[in-house]
Amino acid sequence: MDGDYIVGGVFSIHNYLYTVEHNFTTMPEPPRCTGSIDSRELRFSRAMVFAIEEINQSTELLPGIKLGYQIHDSCASVPLAMHVTFQLSNGLDPVFYANNNCSQSGMVMAIVGESGSTPSISMSRIIGSFNIPQVSHFSTCACLSDKQQYPSFFRTIPSDQFQSDALAKLIKHFGWTWIGAVRSDSDYGNNGMASFLDAAQKEGICVEYSESFHRTHTRSRIQRVADVIRRSTAVVVLAFVASGDMKILLKELSRKPSPARQWIGSEAWVTNPDMLSFSICAGAIGFGIQQSVIPGLREFLLDLSPPKxxxxxxxxxxxxxxxxxxxxxxxxxxxxxxxxxxxxxxxxxxxxxTSQLRITNMVYKAVYAIAHAIHNVLCQDRNAKTQCDKFTRIESKQVLSQLKKVNFSKNGYDVSFDANGDPVARYELVNWHKSKSGSIQMVPVGHYDGSLPEGQEFLINRNLTWVDGDTQVPVSVCSNSCPPGTRKVLQKGKPICCYDCIPCPEGEISNDTDSPDCFPCPEELWPNAQRDACFPKLIEFLSFDEVLGIILAAFSVGGACLAIITAAIFFRHRASPIVRANNSELSFLLLFSLTLCFLCSLTFIGTPSDWSCMLRHTAFGITFVLCISCVLGKTIVVLLAFKATLPGSNVMKWFGPLQQRMTVVSFTFIQVLICAIWLGLSPPFPMKNLSIYKERIILECALGSAIGFWVVLGYIGLLAVFCFVLAVLARKLPDNFNEAKLITFSMLIFCAVWITFIPAYVSSPEKFTVAVEIFAILASSFGLIVCIFAPKCFIILFKPEKNTKKHLMNKN
Known part of the structure; x- marks a missing residue:
């Protein structure tokens, strides 16, 4: 249609370019299209005509100006697209003008098209040199945003860069990390897939395979791609494929049964109603251009009389x-x-x-964008009235300049371009639902708005139907997620999504799913059985609640009671010869010290604290020295008593009761002084022993100064050895009066216990160290009380006839 200003249009109305065989003897035929008509592309071209006629009738946009159009069919072929582009750029005159007076009748102000990215790239490289703007309705390749290469290119459909990011986020949203990918072997498919792979890598998505094909390839090539899809382990398949190519692939997949696949589609085919006939894609999801309504378009499309x-x-x-x-x-x-x-x-x-107008609206908006740009060049507002000069000859570069600035709304849809010639990215998420009748319907289930803040662009507002009509999200992973308590170990030679789950080593945990590493628990914590959390370690010490502690405490209290009972027997019979003959004062003091020895073992049981740690060692050392001092005093008394029976001997006056008390006090004071120095310089203290067991804490008393402990123990041993030597010397004195044999035997037991105590104490683990020490205290105490006092108590209670002075003097 002629007009004051011409707008060009290029659409892929046919599917194939007619193949011409050149014989080089005749003029070759002009290129032409063949094959069946793409009804949707025909609708696109008719929508352009509708928009131009609507603009020509408008009183607000280009009033008084008539736009004309030249619409060509490129049949999605690059050679033919370039051919018609030259025609649109130079006019249809067959005459070549050698001068500058070229005909202007055919020159276009702008071009709408093409539908495919690859033809659009070729067209833009040509018309970019002439500053002719090109506004595409369906070319989504991200490469076309490069203004250095394509300075005059605009589009009303978002770039594939936005779609690629949205598809990656969609796949990540459903937890799919192992997918297959197919693409058209064209600029649209290759560039779109490259953008998607970059976005997928950032989202942690792995691609099992990435295959390319084109509808012009041989069937064997298409079969190979179909076989790859059938054999793959990835359930989800992303198809960045042009509609015509996708139709060929789906036909090939339909020939032979193949495993169910969850298809993720690019807008090129997923919103094409012509594709809904392929049932193997039921449940497919993808992004498409938002649905729209164009008033009057359906009536225009149906207004086809036979003459027209x-x-x-x-x-x-x-x-x-x-x-x-x-x-x-x-x-x-x-x-x-x-x-x-x-x-x-x-x-x-x-x-x-016209039930789901998507790309058609992109054509509609492209025509209006060009019209607004021409309007801004030709028209001015004067006296609240728009006036346009249709006789002004304008150049396409003026339209190009104004096209960068357009910003308007039509039918509720905003139209504007950014610095790269791209619109704001807004998509509709569509899902192919299978109805009860078996037909497939395209249902909007959400949207994506690139103008919203990060993290808020994506929204799903309806339930989705998946492959085979399932309502559960299909699983498509190379390896199942590693649960907490394990870590991921990559499988050699495979993508990062393929890994093994290895349990965390001892002492380490992982509390996140798919954790790449395990980390150790803090020093006083230990992993649970699942190794996904740290809990306080079990604290162990010898307590009154456990069997061992109860037994030792019982023996301790029993020993103390035995000493008290013995003291009571001796006190009751304090006037009897056997009590008086065995130095009753030292005997009572010895029984008192033995009672303390038995009771001091209780300080070793229970939770170690500052006071208990200091008390247990010092009380043990002092009471045992007091005990040995008493035994030593009794031994000396025995020896001196027999020395005093010799004629002229007067030794007893040098070791009377006062001297005996001073001896006991002196020996005990030395131990008290040693303990005071120990506590003053480096006292025992409670300590958490973390080195013996990894999973438990042993709460024990550290010695503070090991030298202090061994000096205390060594002093006790020195007195015991001295006492043992004296007792051995007195062992052959008259039996009835002499208790040196009993002291010898008790000291032998005492020394044996403490000699074996040392290696047992050093080698015993955890709380058994304390048990060994308590056992040594109790064994030596029982040895003393049994060996020294048991025979006397037996005579007092059961053999009173022997508890006489004559018997003791061995005169019977």
């Missing part, structure tokens, strides 16, 4: 394909002739389907 159809070879071809008849008298024999009763409203075809 006959005036256009393209519409004629479409009419004959749809109704299977021939217009006019050109019908061959056997073909039916259209009789004029055909009704376009009665057919089910993509041309008449």
């Amino acid at each position: 159809v006959a005036a256009s070879p393209l519409l004629t071809e479409f009419w004959e394909d749809v109704f299977k008849c021939r217009l006019g008298k050109g019908a061959a024999k056997g073909e039916s002739v259209c009789n004029g009763t055909e009704n376009i409203e009665m057919i089910q075809d993509l041309y008449t389907d």
Whole structure:
């Protein structure tokens, strides 16, 4: 259609370029398209016509100006797209002008198209040199945002860069980390897939395979791609494929049964109603352009009378394909002739389907964007009225300059371009639902808005249906997630999504799913059985609640009671010869010290504290020295008593009761002094022993100064050895009076116990160290009380006839 200013249009209305065989003897035929008509692309071209006619009738946009159009079919072929681009740039005149007076009648102000990215790239490289703006409705390749290479390119559909990011976020949202990928072997598919792979890598998504193909490839190549999809382990398949290519692939997959696959589609095919016939894609999800409403478009599309159809070879071809008849008298024999009763409203075809206008609206917006740019060049507002000068000859570069600035709304949809010629990225998330009748319907289930803050762009507002009609999200991972308590170890030679789950080593945990590392618990914590959390270690010490502690405490209290009972017996019979003859004062003091020895073992049981640690060692050392001092005093008394019976001996006056008391006090004071120095310089203290067991804490008393402990113990041993030597010397004195044998035996037991105590104490683990020390205290104490006092108590209680002075003097 002629007009004051011409707008070009290029659409892939046919599917194939007619192959011309050159014989080099005749002029080759001009390139032309063949194959079936793409009804949706025909609708796109008709929507452009509708928009231009609507603009021409407008009183606000370009009033008084008539826009014309030249629409060409490129049949998605780069050579033909370049051919028609030259025609649009230079006009349709067949004459070549050698001077500068070129015809302006055919030059276009701007071009709408192409539908595919690859033809658009070729077109933009040509018309960019002439500053002719190109506004594409369906070319999504991110490469076209490069203004250095494509300075005059604009588009009303978002770039694949936004779609790639959105698809990666969508896949990550559903937990899919192991996917397959197929793409068109074209600029659209290759660039789109490259952008997606970058985005997927950032999201931690692994691609098992990435295959490319084109509808012009041999069937064996298409079969190979289909076989890769069938054999793969990835359940999810991302298809960044042009609609025509996808149709070829799905036909090949339908030939032979293949495992169910969850398809993720790019907008090129996932919103194409013509693809809904492939049931193997039921449950597919993908991003598409938002649905829109264009008032009056359906009526315009259906307004096809036979005269209008006959005036256009393209519409004629479409009419004959749809109704299977021939217009006019050109019908061959056997073909039916259209009789004029055909009704376009009665057919089910993509041309008449305006229920989900998506890309059609992109064409509509592209025409209006160009019209606004021309309006801004030609028209001015004067006296609240818009005036346009249609006689002004404008250049396409002026339209290009104004196109960068357009910002308007049409039918509720905003139209503007950023510095790269791209619009704001807004997508609709669509899901292919399978109805009860078996047909597949395209259902909007969410949206994506690139203008929103990060993390808020993506929203799903309806339940989705998955592959095979399942309501559960399919699982597509190379390796299942590693639960807490394990860590990921990558499998050699495989992507990072393929790994083994190794349990955390002893003492380490991981509390996150898919943790790459385990980390150790703090020093006083230990992992639970699942190794996914740290808990306080079990604290162990010899307590009154456990069997060993109860037994030792019972023996301790029992020993003290035995000493008290013995003292009571001796006190009751204090006037008897056997009590008086065995130095009753030292005996009572010895029984008192033995009672303390038994009771001091109780300080070793229970939770160690500062006071208990200091008390247990010092009380043990002092009471035992007091005990040994008493035994030593008794031994000396025995020896001196027999020395005093010799004629002229007067030794007893030098070791009377006062001297005996001073001896006991002196020996005990030395131990008290040693303990005081020990406590003053480096006293025992409670300590958490973390080195013996990794999973337990042993609460024990550290010695503070080991020298102090061994000096205390050594002093006790020195007195015991001295006492033992004296007792041995007195062992052959008269038996009835002499208790030196009993002291010798008790000291022998005492020394044996403490000699064996040393290696046992050093080698015993954890709380058994304390038990060994208590055992040594109790054993030596019981040895003393049994060996020294048991025979006397037996005589007092059961053999009173022997408790006489004559018997003791051995005169019976």
